[in-house]
Amino acid sequence: MNFQEVMALAKRRGILQPAYEPYGGVAGFLDYGPVGVRLRRKITELWRKHFVLGFGALEIDSALIGPEPLFRASGHLSEFDDLLVECLECNKLYRADLLVEGEGTLDRRILADAVAGKKCESCGGKFDVPRPFNLMFSTSLGAGRGTPGYLRPETAQGIFQAFPWLLRQNRGKLPLAAAQVGRAFRNEIAPRQGPLRLREFTQLELEHFFLPGAEPEIPKRLAKMEVRLVPVNGSAGTETIADLVKEDVIGSSLVASYIACAWKFITACGVPAGKLRFRQHGKHEMAHYSSECWDGEVETSTGWVEVVGIAHRSDYDLKAHGKASSREFRAPVPGTGKKINTWLPDKGAIGQKFKSEAASVLEQLVEGAAPGVEVGVSGTTHALGREYFRRVSATEPEMIYPHVVEPSFGLDRLLYCILETTWRSEGDRGWLALPEMLSPYYMLIAPLMARDGLDEKAREIHAAAMFDGVDVFYDEKGSIGRRYARADEIGISRACTVDYQTLEDKTVTIRDRDSTEQQRVSIDSIF
RNA sequence: GCGGGCGUAGUGUAGUCUGGUAUCACCGAGGCUUCCCAAGCCUCUAACCCGGGUUCGAAUCCCGGCGCCCGCACCA
Incomplete structure (x- = not known):
């Protein structure tokens, strides 16, 4: 199936559709239907198995809206708040700060003035007035x-922030x-291709923290797994994940672990291994926080679709939040x-002895002051003995x-890739060959015909x-073949x-x- | 955002050039029939993206908006 066919199926069978259809639709947003919700849940459950249970992760569910200081610290505010200029002749878009050479962040006005004197690099045309652009949706609180x-x-x-x-x-x-x-x-400026590029999307994310040197x-x-890699430099043969780390093709053992785990998970979702690869980001392609990044990509009719990014973010984020929040x-x-x-001044003893001069005494005791230190009180010098100190030990x-x-x-992208790559057809028959785990329902229950008590018996089982x-x-609608076909199209794994x-012997066919293929089994054994 | 193409029942389409309320198939619903793979027969539901203009009359022509596709650009 190509993109259009997948989307037609998705809409017809209640998987997903563009959001706000009655109002003409809004690009970049989706509604998930009865089948889509089930599929998303199944994929998420399988992800939990591989990642949350597989790595003993603690789960959290944090707030969707954050205050400005948070995003200033994370770098998103400055990274996304670009001034864009457009060439009036050829309509090319440029980032203003990249056109103006020199020191990093310039003031808006200075940037705008500087750009006004520039000409388009590709056609020599004049620029429109620069416009700000921020990739984050803003709102106001209170x-x-x-x-x-x-x-x-x-x-x-x-x-x-919850670390x-x-x-x-x-x-x-x-x-x-x-x-x-x-x-x-x-x-997004130009959301396109349905679930592949959204303004609102779902992430399945894991952050694995460790001390440098104790990765x-x-x-x-996972160590013996083999995956298909496309490194920035050269190519990788078929080697185990562990060997690739040894040879420094992958720079981090944890990144390698997650590449392997992602490979397992994505193929467990039914995506054929032959359509999966992990491609390394070049320096210029990397996010502002990242030091090494590999994208898991699935080959589809629209090209390679990134479904997972595995990034080494070093200590960028925690450091940023630590500094910004001073926590x-x-x-x-x-x-x-x-x-x-260490010795700490015994404030009680000092207070009793020096009364109103105590504050002055304490001030004179710099860090590290020990018994025997001399302080000046009202013109005379006192040596403070042990009785004015407490011995404290700390680790x-x-x-x-x-x-x-x-x-x-990206759950939405992954779902799309699963739909496209698991689709099978044979003659008139088409079905989603979803793995058992992702089947949107446990099974279809159908009477051979909706009469002679078959329907009642089937409803009873249902x-x-x-319960x-x-x-x-x-x-129970239509011929049995038609019902199998309907169930096949949304990937229900058995009927x-x-x-x-x-009615005679309490057996059904599965x-x-x-x-x-069909098998006759006892009713009691089907659930 | 720009340029090009496009927008017709749930899905896929004919009709648009040459103006007169819309074709076909599938899906869906109801019924008949049917003892296992979208069978057949009958019936039904259901659409011209939105707004404005031209015209006696607009799916059709013009303008604007929204959306989709391709390309450019952007994409942590």
Whole structure:
């Protein structure tokens, strides 16, 4: 199927459609329907298995709107708040700050003036007036003018700002993995291609924190995996993930772990391994925070679609939030705790002795002052003995900003890629060959015909299944073949058919979606 | 944002040039029939993206908006 066919299927079968259809639609937003919601949940559950359970991640669900200082710290405010100019002749768009050489961030007005004197680099035409452009949606918090707020452009910042809390939840121990599923918002200039480029999208994200020098090893279950890599320099043969790290093709063992895990997960979603690759970002392509990045890409009719980015963000984010908030975002380095014995002034003793002069005395006691130190009080000099000090010992470990590796999935894109790559057709028959785990319903329940009590029996089985919490789909309309076809199109992996024999011996047939083969089994054994 | 193409039932389409309320198929709904793979028959639901203009009359021509596709640019 090509893009249009996938979208037609998606709309016809209740997977997804453009949002706000009655109002002409708004580019970059989607509605997910009954089947789409189920598929998203199934994919998310499978992701949880691989990433949250696989790496013992702590899950959080952070707020969608954040205050301005948060995004100033994260760099999103400045990185996205560009001044754009357009050539009046050839309509090329440029970033004003890139046209004007020289020192980094210039004032808006200075930039605008500087650009006014420039001409288009490709055609020599004149420029339009520069216009500001910010990729974050802004809003205001509270009444009146309010305070500025922004819809988060990535779920990651929610994790980073909660790091001190999370670290405490983890009893101060690193490494620590935190995961979040949620929506993120980017005001794309030209959203296109439905679920592939949205203004509101869902991220499945994990942030794995560790101390530099104590980066987690590749788990045994992943080390021997082979994946298809497209490194920036040269090419990679078929080697295990572990060897690729040894040879420095992948610069980080944790990045390698997540590439392997992502490979497992994406192929478990039904995407053929032959249509999957991990491509390394070049320097210029990398985000402002990132030091190494690999994109997991799936080959589709529209080209290679990025479904996951695996980035080494170093200590960029925690450092930024630590500095901006002046809270502690560092973590102690184990084994570096030095026992430090110091003398602290005994304020009680000093106060009783020197009364109103006590404050002056304390002021004279610089850090490190010890018994025997001399202070001047009202023109005379006193030597302070032990009785004015307390012996205190403390253990102060070295504090350091943890580094972080982030695998971040775009759920909407992944769903699209799954739909396109799992589609199979044979003659008139077409079906989504979804893996069992992603089947939107556990099974189809259908009477062979809606008469002779077959329908009642089927409804009975359906009701019993629902009562037990088994998610099944009931259908009695049309010929049995048509109902199989309907179920096939949304990838329901099996069908239970109630026929005349069912009424006699309490058996039903179970039809497999991919092979269409049927087996007769007892009703009691189907759930 | 720019340039080009496009916008007709849920889906895919004919009709647009040459103005007269819309074709066909699938899907969906109801019924008949049917003992396992979109069968057949009957019936039904359902559309000209939105707004303005020209005209006796606009799906059709013109303008604007919105949306979609391609290219440019942008894309943490």
